[in-house]
Amino acid sequence: MGALIAVGAGIAALTGIGAGIGIGIATSKAAEAIARQPEAKGEINKTLLLGCALAEATAIYGFVIAIMIILFLG
Amino acid sequence: MKDIAAEMYAMLNETKIAFTVPIFGGIPIPSSVAVTWGIMAVIVLFCIIFVRGFKLMPGRMQTAIEMFVGWIYDFFTGILGEKGRKYIPYLGTVLIYIGCANIVGLFGLIPPTKDLNVTAGLAIMSIVLVEAAGIRSKGTRGWLRSFKKPMAVMVPFNILEIVIKPLSLCMRLFGNVLGAFVIMELIKAVVPAIVPLPFSFYFDIFDGLLQAYVFVFLTSLYISEAMDED
Amino acid sequence: MLNLNWSIIWTFVNIIVLFLLLRIFLFKPVMKILDKRAGEIKKTLDDAETKKNEAAELKAQYAEELKAAGTRADAILKEATDNAKVQREKIIDKAKKDADNLIKTAEKQIELDRQQTMKEMRSQIADVALRAAQKAMENDDVSESSISSFLRQVGESDD
Incomplete structure (x- = not known):
């Protein structure tokens, strides 16, 4: 049972993959955009931060669910 | 390993009571509320102290x-436009509060944002504000009509969004603070000295302020979306 | 801390109270002072603008006045020159006239003098002739030499 719970929590924590890829892509695009248009840096930074926050949210959900699995089922 | 888990479980699962107000047979005050009061007082x-003595010729503190x-005003006006000016004090209050609440961990206190009740309360107030802004801007009829945009099939999803938006806000803030807390506890369990310091700076200052920023940024984005007449 | 319960109400109350307090103690006074400063700056700028306009107006006025003064000076100079010219011509005319008069008077005087001299000479000649005749009658010697010696005598005594 404990092993299964651990596996479940690990699977929930896999959401971090998506968030990592998403934030990576967003940041690379933002770097390109800033290189192309340095004068739009502020706007790009704001949008990047928003996108990162939204992408990061999925990782956070996974983390919270993993914690809950461990705490409530363990 | 088992005792760390048990300790953490105990820390997370119980509502810590800071003290009890001895009226009406004793009102228990959770520690998050007590810390919030402290932050508010500060x-x-x-x-x-600093705003009362404001002059036309500013000193250093006044300039800061x-x-x-x-x-704050420029930032929110950029998102909300001129007609959203009346929401700025509330958003600024939330920004200051969450920022202070996340930083408070540096002083050895438990951040109030680690209490799900606080983040959930903030998120619920945010969604109430968003919908209120929508109603105020479009009128009740326009607000109701905005649910079937861009088409009628979207109605259940739009209604679902009312729940999802604050849930996402609440969980993002709470998850970040909780994640920071768990990681910090694990690091402290492994290396109790010096090593946790830079991590503490990252999680408490950088991440804390960033989450405060993101929280109010998203709230103002939702408000501007709700006010948008299309 | 993971469970939601009634203490969520505390959050509402706290945030609303904090919002009201911050609105009273932070946002309103700061925005008031910012607006006041903006108003002050705008007023100063407006003031400067009006001052600038006034100065430009004054400058234009002065330039105009300077121009008018210049033309007036020109007119005065011209008038003076004209006056001087007229005066000069008058003076020259008068001088010419005076000179003419003087010449005329002088000529008249010379004529008169000459006539006077002629008259005197005539009378003297007559006189000399008379005296010569008298001498000749006295000497009865009407030689060449006696006449010339007589003439010499007369000339010496007459001079």
């Missing part, structure tokens, strides 16, 4: 405060 005292408030 912020308000700070404001009273003015720059901060001016930045």
Whole structure:
């Protein structure tokens, strides 16, 4: 049972993959955009931060669910 | 390993009671509320002390405060436009509160944002504000009609969004603080000295302020979306 | 801390109270002072603008006045020159006239003098002739030499 719970929590924590890829892509695009248009840096930074926050949210959900699995089922 | 888990479980799962107000047979005050009161007292005292003596020719402190408030106004006006000016004080309050609440961990207190009740309360107030802004801007009929945009099939999803938006806000803030807390506890369990310090700076200052920023940024984005007449 | 319960109400109350307090103690006074400063700056700028306009107006006025003064000076100079010319011509005319008069008077005087001299000479000649005749009658010697010696005598005594 404990092993299964651990596996479940690990699977929930896999959401971090998506968030990592998403934030990576967003940041690379933002770097390109800033290189192309340095004068739009502020706007790009704001949008990047928003996108990162939204992408990061999925990782956070996974983390919270993993914690809950461990705490409530363990 | 088992005792760390048990300890953490105990820390997370029980509502810590800071003290009990001895009226009506004793009202228990959770520690998050007590810390919130402390933060409120500090912020308000700070404001009273420094804002009261404001002059037309600013000193250093006044310039800093003015720059901060001016930045808040510029930032939110950029998102909300001129007609959203009346929501700025609330958003600024939330920004200051969450920022202080996340930083408070540096002083050895438990951040109030680690209490799900606080983040959930903030998120619920945010969604109430968003919908209120929508109603105020479009009228009740226009607000109801905005649910079937861009087409009628979207109605259940739009209604679902009312729940999802604050849930996402609440969980993002709570998850970040909780994640920071768990990681910090694990690091402290492994290396109790020096090593946790930079991590503490990252999680408490950088991440804390970033989450405060993101929280109010998303709230103002939702408000501007709700006010948008299309 | 993971469970939601009634203490969520505390959050509402706290945030609303904090919002009201911050609105009273932070946002309103700061925005008031910012607006006041903006108003002050705008007023100063407006003031400067009006001052600038006034100065430009004054400058234009002065330039105009300077121009008018210049033309007036020109007119005065011209008038003076004209006056001087007229005066000069008058003076020259008068001088010419005076000179003419003087010459005329002088000529008249010379004429008169000459006539006077002629008259005197005539009378003297007559006189000399008379005296010569008298001498000749006295000497009865009407030689060449006696006449010339007589003439010499007369000339010496007459001079």
